[in-house]
Amino acid sequence: MAIWFSRSRKIAHFLKPKIAPSEFLYKICSNYANSSSFRTLGGENCRNPQVFSDYSTTILAFRRRWWRPESTRAGEQVETPYSDDDYEDENQALDFPGGRVTFTPEMKFISEASDKRIPCYRVLGDDGHPISGSRYEQVDKETAVKMYKSMVILQIMDNIFYEAQRQGRISFYLTSLGEEAINIATAAALTLDDVILPQYREPGILLWRGFTLQEFANQCFGNNADYGKGRQMPIHYGSNKHNFFTISSPIATQLPQAAGVAYSLKMDKKEACVVAFTGDGGTSEGDFHAGLNFAAVLEAPVLFICRNNGWAISTPTSEQFRSDGVVVKGQAYGIRSIRVDGNDALAVYSTIRAAREMVIREQKPILVEALSYRVGHHSTSDDSTKYRPINEIEYWKTARNPLARFQKWVHKNGWWTDDDESELRGSIRKQLLTAIQVAEKTEKPPLAEMFSDVYSHLPSNLHEQEKSLRETIKRHRQDYPTDVPV
């Protein structure tokens, strides 16, 4: 409300004259005591009319006119006189918490959709040339090459780990194929201080930040070197030193958490933001609503990135929501939003750079919808050709391939050659095969790790259960895997 006050020009419209202003304000403030973050967080108290004194001089003038000088508490000024000139505006506007609402004689419903879909910001054309008139963040050679290489590494890692699962060497895998540009360009546009709350299709962020192929392999094999101590399924990475929260499978739960993490950054006055990911399916969860609304109301510096890849396992977006995708949802929460071509690394990079800067400077959230396509299956547990046409997959895999497009651009700039390409691919392949072999041979975490970290200290029930289990193992060693040290 305060912000609205400062923007209000025609203050005379502001109050219905037949109600004493202070009393009316008292009522609306009581009724909507928790409706406004700036009031809550900005140190103002709605129930005290003094709160308005900080705002525009217009308001001050207004107050002097309508409130008796001795008035310090709302609700006391029921007999304040009104001047006649305000009556003419009585029916034209409604003072309401959140801002002035004008009246209209027309009964007009807001359309469920705008005539045109929200356009998608793009920089690189399919030919790898920036499209005319495109405005974007310059990327130097070093960054561009690192981006391209990382996209390639991510793709090779996905293919090799996927095969490892098919060979039965790991229990599960989930690729980011088709979404390499969102992964890598986002990571490149951030700093290491920005805290990542991932969903699960963003391993490229970790890769960019220096998580090694061995570290990826260790997690997928759940060995003794896995930071998660073998407790979660493959791809549930997490790394404290890379500011990357550990992945959990439930969808969208990280979004309200992101608001809390960001609130902490804000209180600590950090030059950093939170970057929280979700997919198109995740936007249907209650936690999506909770996360965006909390971040907006509590003014938390969160950059929400929705990877709209068209599919939530087998459910297409047409069966997920009836809105124009995700970007339009931002406005309903009072969050600035943008739609970007998620397969255009330069567009993603520029968008995230700009969004990050705004999020930190303004200490407010932003929503980015990156349009892409999940070229791979949801995971190793489904065959997506059972629920979507193969030619659709092929189209996105070839004609809309994010690597191919970016490669054309780095090629064109003379920063990358075919030799570089084959050398990189060969070398990464070798490194990955080695990483897998090492991870496979590394011991599993010892049995004690099954019981640790449930709590900060082992409680007596777990102590008792561990003891009992060890006795059972002694009696029935054959029932238990031999690669877990007991």
Place this chain on the structure above:
Amino acid sequence: MASSLRRIGKLELFASRFESSTSNSSSGGTWLRGLSTTTINEERLIPHSQETGNKPINLFSAINQALHIALETDSRAYVFGEDVGFGGVFRCTSGLSDRFGKQRVFNTPLCEQGIVGFAIGLAAMGNRAIAEIQFADYIFPAFDQIVNEAAKFRYRSGNQFNCGGLTIRAPYGAVGHGGHYHSQSPEAFFCHVPGIKVVIPRSPREAKGLLLSSIRDPNPVVFFEPKWLYRLAVEEVPENDYMLPLSEAEVIREGSDITLVGWGAQLSVMEQACVEAEKDGISCELIDLKTLLPWDKETIESSVNKTGRLLVSHEAPITGGFGAEISASIIERCFLRLEAPVARVCGLDTPFPLVFEPFYLPTKNKILDAIKYTVNY
């Protein structure tokens, strides 16, 4: 919803539940005398208790004191939830935002999963996130955040991350006129979740000490506050900063014939039954479990080894209630010592009913009957 319960001042229903307190209901707390003279080793648990800072206050004021101390002693502590800014619908957060500012004590949107999710994120950054869920009946939208996120945060990351600074406060239990959605006792749901602690205080002094322990515990805690006692329970509470240990039950009344175990508001009902039973020559030992997860089996076990009989009582429905867990565990440990089946006097397996509340609840006489039945088995 909130405003209706803020007017809880009518004690008739309460009095009918705690019969002996009827005549003194307006002053409140007289029925708690037995409980306030606890067997706490004050020197150990309450430093400086020799100071004259003990004043009789009610339970919401004790909570309020604890929150003041928590915010005062840790600049990274935050208190938030629905309507918390103006003091909360039960007044537990009164004065906090004026004292500590609206950046540390604030309202949130009306969204429990948002409150707990936000709190987890805040706690994960090394803060003490003290979240209020306005009624325990409304905690379920946050169930996923508590069960799948808070409880597993440390474990799933291999201790790289934790949200140990998280404390979720929620008023629970019968209140005389709360009906389905202002009366429930959902503690058993949370006792099935490794990784969180569940704490329920019985009185103002306990509430303050246990809440401070919960806030400072390096694990996420769900802290249920007996809302019927917010105004009614009055006892002397040290003004200083003190903590009471978690996962330690307390024998609050010694006896030799039967062990009674309960928590929160139910203890006062059980206390009444103990007093009545004593008139019939039955000596009851009453234990406050205080922390339901992880719980102190040893104290119960040693008491049952002494008395040979066990009765558990809680307001929550009997089936799948935490009483069943206590009963099974004690039977495992004390089978040969038990002289009668373990008795459970609990809420019935119906939704919490409004006009039938006096029938639904595990009242003094239901407990008294069960004591006599068990002792004479």
